Amino acid sequence: MANVLAFAEQRDGQIGSTAREAVGVAASLADSLGEEAHALAFGGVGLSGSAGLLGGFGAAAIAVGEHALLADYNPEAYVDLVAEHVKNGGYSAVVFPASTLGKDLAPRVAAKLDVPLASDATAVSVNEGAISVTRPVFSGKAFARVEIAARPAIVSIRPNVFQPHERSAAGTVSTFSPDVDPSSWRVRVVERRGASGDQLDVTEASIIVSGGRGMKDPDNWTILEELRDAIGPDVALGASRAVVDAGWRPHGEQVGQTGKTVAPKLYVAVGISGAVQHLAGMRTAKTIVAINRDADAPIFGVADYGIVGDLFEIVPKLTEEIAALKQGD
Amino acid sequence: MNVIVCVKRVPDTEARIRVDGSGTSIEKSGIKYDMSPYDAFAVEAALRFKESTGTGEVTLLTLGDSSAQETLRKGLAMGADKAVLLDGEVTLDGLATAKALGEELRDADAPLVLFGIKAADDDQQQVGPMVSVLLDRPCVTGVSTFEMSGDTVVCHREIEGGSEVVEVDLPAVLCMTKGPNDPRLAALKGIMAAKRKPLEEKPAIAAEARVRLVSLEEPPQRAAGRIVGEGTDAVPELVRLLREEANAL
Numbered sequence: 001m002a003n004v005l006a007f008a009e010q011r012d013g014q015i016g017s018t019a020r021e022a023v024g025v026a027a028s029l030a031d032s033l034g035e036e037a038h039a040l041a042f043g044g045v046g047l048s049g050s051a052g053l054l055g056g057f058g059a060a061a062i063a064v065g066e067h068a069l070l071a072d073y074n075p076e077a078y079v080d081l082v083a084e085h086v087k088n089g090g091y092s093a094v095v096f097p098a099s100t101l102g103k104d105l106a107p108r109v110a111a112k113l114d115v116p117l118a119s120d121a122t123a124v125s126v127n128e129g130a131i132s133v134t135r136p137v138f139s140g141k142a143f144a145r146v147e148i149a150a151r152p153a154i155v156s157i158r159p160n161v162f163q164p165h166e167r168s169a170a171g172t173v174s175t176f177s178p179d180v181d182p183s184s185w186r187v188r189v190v191e192r193r194g195a196s197g198d199q200l201d202v203t204e205a206s207i208i209v210s211g212g213r214g215m216k217d218p219d220n221w222t223i224l225e226e227l228r229d230a231i232g233p234d235v236a237l238g239a240s241r242a243v244v245d246a247g248w249r250p251h252g253e254q255v256g257q258t259g260k261t262v263a264p265k266l267y268v269a270v271g272i273s274g275a276v277q278h279l280a281g282m283r284t285a286k287t288i289v290a291i292n293r294d295a296d297a298p299i300f301g302v303a304d305y306g307i308v309g310d311l312f313e314i315v316p317k318l319t320e321e322i323a324a325l326k327q328g329d
Numbered sequence: 330m331n332v333i334v335c336v337k338r339v340p341d342t343e344a345r346i347r348v349d350g351s352g353t354s355i356e357k358s359g360i361k362y363d364m365s366p367y368d369a370f371a372v373e374a375a376l377r378f379k380e381s382t383g384t385g386e387v388t389l390l391t392l393g394d395s396s397a398q399e400t401l402r403k404g405l406a407m408g409a410d411k412a413v414l415l416d417g418e419v420t421l422d423g424l425a426t427a428k429a430l431g432e433e434l435r436d437a438d439a440p441l442v443l444f445g446i447k448a449a450d451d452d453q454q455q456v457g458p459m460v461s462v463l464l465d466r467p468c469v470t471g472v473s474t475f476e477m478s479g480d481t482v483v484c485h486r487e488i489e490g491g492s493e494v495v496e497v498d499l500p501a502v503l504c505m506t507k508g509p510n511d512p513r514l515a516a517l518k519g520i521m522a523a524k525r526k527p528l529e530e531k532p533a534i535a536a537e538a539r540v541r542l543v544s545l546e547e548p549p550q551r552a553a554g555r556i557v558g559e560g561t562d563a564v565p566e567l568v569r570l571l572r573e574e575a576n577a578l
């Protein structure tokens with residue numbers, strides 16, 4: 001029987017939310033196709049310990065390839081291993097996260113297997129045996145529904161969009177040791193740095209506090225940091241292009257057309273006008289809050305809740321109110 | 330060293346996108362087109378690379394219909410040396426696009442091929458890495474800057490929550506993200522010169538498209554937002570709404 005495979009990404013030896021989401025989507029596809037969902041992870045020695053939890057999200061079988069040289073992602077090693085596993089397993093579909101890693105890996109695996117890829121899906125379904133995918137195009141100004149006429153159907157899913165359901169099942173974990181030959185690698189990571197400590201990336205955060213040119217000066221970001229800390233963990237700082245181009249914030253934080261696309265639970269836009277290229281990156285956020293002194297700023301056109309006024313007064317007050325609220329929890 | 334940059338003609342980022350009556354394509358009238366933004370960053374990076382090494386040519390390559398000439402002329406006006414237009418259909422099957430481009434790149438004398446990380450129309454983020462597999466070349470994605478170091482290219486790459494320095498052997502494929510240098514604007518002199526630069530147009534070798542567009546839809550309008558109030562007085566109500574109505578805190 002053909003089955004559906006989820007690629008379970010790990011970072012620093014941890015299986016994270018993107019892996020759970022991929023398994024969740026694979027499991028719902030498998031339900032519709034009358035198949036089983038499987039998961040595949042690669043990482044350093046000991047990864048299988050944390051991969052077991054994927055069973056609780058619907059993976060009946062979890063294969064974990066462990067090797068010291070796989071602890072960090074390198075496309076040269078991963079592509080062949082994943083492609084081979086897919087080929088040998090005779091899968092009908094493969095689900096990748098559309099994370100930085102997944103966007104690098106999935107197209108290569110697809111090309112290796114000579115099948116197309118539907119990337120960055122926000123919905124996936126099965127109609128009469130055919131797998132179809134809804135994906136944003138024109139930076140979210142339209143959605144395309146496409147049908148994949150090839151097997152395996154390869155799909156990558158936008159992070160934070162799919163809610164994986166916990167199931168009362170357990171998966172079987174099997175660990176193996178793949179051959180890895182670094183002497184053949186044509187791409188070598190020389191250095192790896194965290195952006196600013198080990199802060200959460202905008203694409204992974206469930207809440208984003210984002211600042212624009214209205215912040216006036218890079219030193220003023222302390223008020224956004226205070227707001228972030230008051231809300232709790234799982235919150236990242238974002239930025240508009242104007243402040244990235246001015247050198248106030250790193251490009252890694254930029255949200256929008258030439259930055260990152262995010263779909264958090266809550267997006268707080270502070271001193272951001274809401275240019276169409278900024279909206280391109282955040283319009284699929286579940287709830288959008290705008291703080292801007294210009295009542296006509298386009299950001300209010302997409303914001304669920306807005307406050308008109310001076311951000312230097314409003315943000316500290318917001319921090320205070322949220323801190324008080326959290327204290328009461 | 331010769332560099333080829335793959336560029337795509339897409340609706341300008343300001344364009345209003347409307348689905349037409351067919352339900353599978355957009356209203357084309359009134360839309361301005363331009364080079365996809367990341368491709369413009371790639372062209373800028375290629376031109377700077379040529380300027381820093383002092384040798385080689387920058388060639389632009391596109392798959393599209395003859396309207397894409399305009400995009401190629403823009404790149405030539407920025408300073409690229411020549412351009413090739415593969416006449417063929419562009420579909421939502423990125424692998425088919427990669428195959429058409431790959432056919433042209435296979436025998437080209439260019440150790441470096443640059444792509445944008447994603448095209449601003451179909452947002453697939455896949456053609457560059459796919460081409461690298463078809464050509465059996467190493468590939469680095471999300472590159473903001475790169476430079477030669479001995480026989481290899483050293484790339485600065487963005488990853489979640491950080492950055493990487495990656496060394497890659499030539500010949501290589503690099504997929505460029507926004508870099509520190511804004512794409513240059515073509516000066517009048519460049520625009521005049523571009524008219525005399527070689528632009529070759531030839532049929533693409535078509536590959537079968539196995540991703541079929543079923544429908545195109547405009548996104549659901551976000552429900553009209555609400556201005557909670559003005560100034561700090563509105564903050565408690567905002568916090569209450571975020572907690573009780575939106576379930577976001």
Ligand SMILES: Cc1cc2nc3c(=O)[nH]c(=O)nc-3n(C[C@H](O)[C@H](O)[C@H](O)COP(=O)(O)OP(=O)(O)OC[C@H]3O[C@@H](n4cnc5c(N)ncnc54)[C@H](O)[C@@H]3O)c2cc1C
Pocket residue numbers: 211212213214215239240241242243254255256257258259260270271272273274275276277278281291292293294297309310311312342366
């Ligand atoms: C090809 C292309 C790609 C682009 N890609 C991106 C992208 O990826 N991301 C992106 O963000 N932009 C992008 N842009 C740029 C975009 O068009 C805008 O220029 C940019 O988003 C503006 O940033 P901003 O909102 O911070 O600044 P501004 O537009 O200057 O807005 C500042 C806002 O702050 C408000 N303000 C000022 N002071 C205060 C105060 N004291 N209290 C409250 N509010 C205040 C103002 O009312 C104003 O609305 C792109 C543009 C192009 C052409």
Ligand SMILES: Nc1ncnc2c1ncn2[C@@H]1O[C@H](COP(=O)(O)O)[C@@H](O)[C@H]1O
Pocket residue numbers: 335336337365367368390391392393419423426430443444445446447448449451452453454455456457
């Ligand atoms: N039709 C095309 N012609 C030339 N280059 C293309 C074409 N489509 C995509 N590309 C290149 O591939 C990159 C990624 O595109 P995509 O995978 O479609 O998001 C683009 O930034 C271009 O560099």
